[in-house]
Amino acid sequence: MAEIAIKGVAKRFGGFTALHQVDLTIADQEFMVLLGASGCGKTTLLRIVAGLERPSQGEVWIGGRRVDHLPPRERGIAMVFQNYAVFPHLSVFENIAFGLRMKKLPQQEVERRVNRTAELMHIEQLLKRYSGQLSGGQRQRVAVARALAMEPDVILMDEPLSNLDALLRLEMRAELKGVLAASKTTTIYVTHDQVEAMSLADRIAVMHQGRIVQSASPVEVYRNPAARFVGSFIGNPPMNFIPATKAENGSWTVAGLTLSGPKSDKPRIEFAIRPEDVDAGGEGLRATVRVIEPLGPHTLVTCDVEGGLFRAILDSNASVQVGDDLRLAPKPDRIRWFDPETTNAL
Amino acid sequence: MHGKALPYLLLMPATLFLCIFFLYPFALVAFEAVTRDGAFTFDNFRTMAGSWKFPVTVRNTLLLAAIVVPIQLTMALLMASVVSRLETGRSAALYVFAIPLGISDLAAGLIWLAIFDQSGFLNTLLSSLGVVDRPVMFLGYQSKLTIFIAVALAEIWRATAIMMVILVAGMGLIPKEYYEAAEVFGASPWQRFVRITLPLLRPSLQTAIILRVILAFEVFAVVAALGGTNLPVLMGETYNWQFTLQDRNVAAASALLILAISIGFTLFFLRVLRVPKEARI
Amino acid sequence: MSVATETPVAGIADAHKAGDWLLIATAVLLCVWVLLPIYLLIVNALSSPDQVTAFPKRFFPSFDLGSLSFFINFAGVARALWNSVIVATLTMILAIGFGAPAGYALSRFDFPGKGTFRFLVLMTRAFPLPLLALPLAVMFIRTGLDDTAIGLALVHTTLALPFAVLITFSLFSCIPVELEEAAWTLGCTRWQAFRKVILPLALPGIAASAVFAFTISWNEVFAAAVLTIENRTLTAFLLQSLGESPLYLKFAGGAALVVPALIFIFAVRKYLFAMWGIANR
Structure with a gap:
């Protein structure tokens, strides 16, 4: 022992x-x-x-x-x-x-x-x-x-x-x-x-x-x-973080998307998602494509979201081009929230 | 474990030793130099400076250092450059260049005596070439100049190695990439030496020069072997005061003078060749 | 130049070749500069007394052992030689015995006072140490150490100790701490780890610094001449008899000083850089 x-x-x-x-x-x-x-x-x-x-x-x-x-x-x-x-x-x-x-x-x-x-x-x-x-x-x-x-x-x-x-x-x-x-x-x-x-x-x-x-x-x-x-x-590329602002009845607005999130009395918290946990199309985060890196099994797309960098791992079939405006839909069960001051998970 | 005390225990013998045999005698020299029969006085310095030999002694010592050290520096740089550039035979060349490091100054004097003596090799060479018809007396008491040249040559021969070793070590610390970069930007070998080697070598140059200058003021046995008393130098006079004249207070004053000159030059070169911390490799 | 512009590659190759030749020529020339005087001394030592004083000289030894046997049988020489060996051996033991623990402590521990100790060691370099023999002569008379091998060895240790500290310091620093730590995790005490891991690895270097300490003492002239009267070392003996002894005695004595030095330097050549406390890659 x-x-x-x-x-x-x-x-x-x-x-x-x-x-x-x-x-x-x-x-x-x-x-x-x-x-x-x-x-x-x-x-x-x-x-x-x-x-x-x-x-x-x-x-x-x-x-x-x-x-x-x-x-x-x-x-x-x-x-x-x-x-x-x-x-x-x-x-x-x-x-x-x-x-x-x-x-x-x-x-x-x-x-x-x-x-x-x-x-x-x-x-x-x-x-x-x-x-x-x-x-x-x-x-x-x-x-x-x-x-x-x-x-x-x-x-x-x-x-x-x-x-x-x-x-x-x-x-x-x-x-x-x-x-x-x-x-x-x-x-x-x-x-x-x-x-x-x-x-x-x-x-x-x-x-x-x-x-x-x-x-x-x-x-x-x-x-x-x-x-x-x-x-x-941890993670390569690492998690994406986007500021979220408080909206009506306890939900949060993130890059043009309204999501239900944790209860908090702070006006702004952080939304986080891993690059592989988003899908292109539908209801999603507003993103502008900056760089496209085909990696074989999938494609790494670097976008501009809310003025910050956002990396998404998309299917290699996805037909995106630099300058495209995209909608990136986060998988709901993979969304995480952080307190911007303590940096702890909410 | 006695972790905290261990380093001090290990350092204690060396520290005690240096205190007893370095700091204490140093204090004693200083004390003896400024006292006579227990009373404070500058008489010892006056006696020393009043000796008819004193001006010649100081002049000879300083002149010897002034001539020998720059030549040695140049030769040491040349040797170090050659060693660091050689591909085959590098370690052999390094060994040969370093040999004089292990040779006593007395032996160096005797080596050059074999060359400059009246029946020596230089006279043999000159007479076989027909330059002189009979052997010249190079080291006689009227030939001060040739004695001086012989002593200078012996000193250059003997003590260049010390500078060479320091400079080779210093050059080894300069990354090769700097030379390659300079070469790409079109610097010639000479420009690379002047623009890269010399500035980056400054800390080693400083060490080498200080060490060498101090040793130059200690010149003693080489002169004794080649010139006898015909070329008085400070260290030899100190020895004379102690033994021939049996006055250890004046000998101490003389020793203190050598110390003062050494320290003065050390401080001078520390200042002149100072390398700011940010500019080091 | 025009050739170079027509065939630039060949031109560069030629320039490189010329540079190589210049380099090798310089290296050879510098080697001759160092070796030739030693050779000439050896020629003298290996010639008969008559040949040494004769003129013109031969540039090749006759391998007559007359000078050497005269030297060995000369009154006092054998004893001086023996004294030199005794003093140098004592110096070697003292310098390593005090220096190696200090070198180890400097390489392995961080502790308050480390800087002061290093300063003390480096400071000894800035002083003409043989001068300290003057005050020590008095101290030795009081303590009965005057004219003894151990007394002179103590002074020579002041010269050799800083080198021993710096060489062993760089030696121990080159042995990764992890080897020692690995030994501790595998069941060793600090002492066992030192004996079983560090010592076997450092031994060649420690031997080299011991040889270096021996050489320093073997070569030292001034302190030896000041501190010994009856028990002269070889250097002191030769210095004392410079005035009256015949040439062939001087040259044979010179050779007796030089030949061991050649061997010493060869033995420590790998550690030449360590003795100035500078790393060399």
Whole structure:
């Protein structure tokens, strides 16, 4: 059982606050992804869990044990680093065996575990090599094998795929998911890549400026962003936002369209819709086509709506031309509303 | 863990050492220079400046620095340019250029003694070419000029390497793209050197010049090997005050003068070659 | 020019070729400038005493060991050589022992006072350090360190320590922190991580800075001459006997100083840039 609880953790570097009072609980065997742009505090949070950084305040619990005062070696964790950190002076075998030797396991057990994890990561044939003789992808595998061989309660991964090229990343992503699911280890995985986050996570914690903005399942985060930032960060292209003004009897006017929306005493709120959730024609938002980008399966159309940019993903059969005036009908169940001041979902 | 104390623990031996063997003796020199038998006085400086050798000593030291340093700077720039442009044999050339870095100033003096001595290689060459009919005495007490030239050559030979290494490192920091961009815009190799290398190299030039100028005021063993007492310089006179004349207060005053000149020039070059923070690479 | 306009490609290629030749010629010329004087000294050292004082000179060594054996058997030389080795070894141990921990602390920690320490280290560069031997001579007499190997080694350590700090600093900075952190997460204490991961990776560089410290001490003349009387090092011995010793003794002594220096510089050539505290890509 290795549940992780982060309670009120804050981190300040001099006058700069990297983390504000973060609370997060990760269930046993859960795959949690910390997602955010660079500088949002996700790596700092991971390093605090690892014990490489000390929190300015707050507590970290792993498996029911408070660990924030313990050095990394006493926390029952293993970590995979962004640049792999494969020891250059040791062979692959000795790299994987490194932690086991520190635990003073008998040679037989060391060999058994090294061979098992090497097999798991498909690097059995590389055991005698050194880091300098390995490709980036192979080094990555060694780093993961080294962490798995420890049979830790928790695996921490800091952007482990970001140094690989696109094709290799795709391959490793699928493999990591399989291996980690089979190992049943609680995992915290840090990335800035939303696709990676969506495909791997049981739950995503979206971070922004040292705070967790939303932590929920990938679909929930995508469909129901808890804040404007989540909608604008996740999705490619991201969510569209248009100002809405209050109309008669509690409805809202959005770019010439009247919609029923949430109750609010504010005169203006924000209407939001994902690009794929609009259809051309019928009753809809008034839009003028600016740029058309055919992408194969569909067409990305950038329009002018209420003086702002609006992206719509339309069927590739749609015959639109630059300068056309369009009506874009939002799917009613996909419409979201945000408070422009708090930026929270309404 | 004792995380906070660890760096201080690690720094302590070095810091204590520098305090005892650098800051403390420095204070002692200053103290001895301005006292005599425990009383404050400027007599030591007066005695030093009153010596008949003093004006010659100062002149020789400054003149040597003024002639040697610009030539070294030019040669170091040339060496650094050659090293950074060579494709094959780069590391071999770098090693050869750097050799004098490991050679003691005394050894450098002896090396050039082998050339300038009356029975040395220069006389052999000149007489075999028929320029002179019998060996010339280059380093005798009446030939101050040739002694000066020999010392200057030995200094140039010995201490250009230090500047070269600093400049090569500095050139390595200048991104290649700047040269490529300049080339695309039609700059000739010389223009690229003057318009790109030199301005961007300014921090390294500053370091190299300051270090070299300080070393130039410390010139001692080269002169001792080549000129004996025929070309008095400040460091040699300091040594004389301490040993031949057995007056350590005047020796301290002399040492303080060398320090003052060094610091003065350091500040001068820090100011003249200042690079604003925003304009750095 | 007209040829170039007719066949621009060939013209550019020719210009490049001419440039290449000029570059190589310059490189060769500069190498000769550095190597020739050393060669001439070696010629002298490998000739018989008669050949050294004879005129005209031969430009090739006769491989007569007369000068060298005279030098080795000359009263005091063997002892001076031994003293030089002892002092340089002590300097090496002190400089690395004090410098490496400081270099490690500078590369791995951020702490108040870091800037002050760096300033202290860099400041030593702006001073003619051998001068500090003057006040220390008095201090050493009081503490019984005068005329001892350890006393001189302490002064030489002041010279070598800043280099040791800067070289090890750049060395440790080049080893990714993640390697150390990975070791911590894999069950190491700070000390175990240092011993099992950092030390094996830094060892060649530490050895190089040790060699460099050795070279600094081996070459130093002024402080050695000031602080030793009975226990002269080789440089102090040669300086002392410059006035009276025959030429072939000087040249053999010069060669004895130079040859180890050649080896030292070769051994540390990869780390030449690190010693000025500048990164080189």
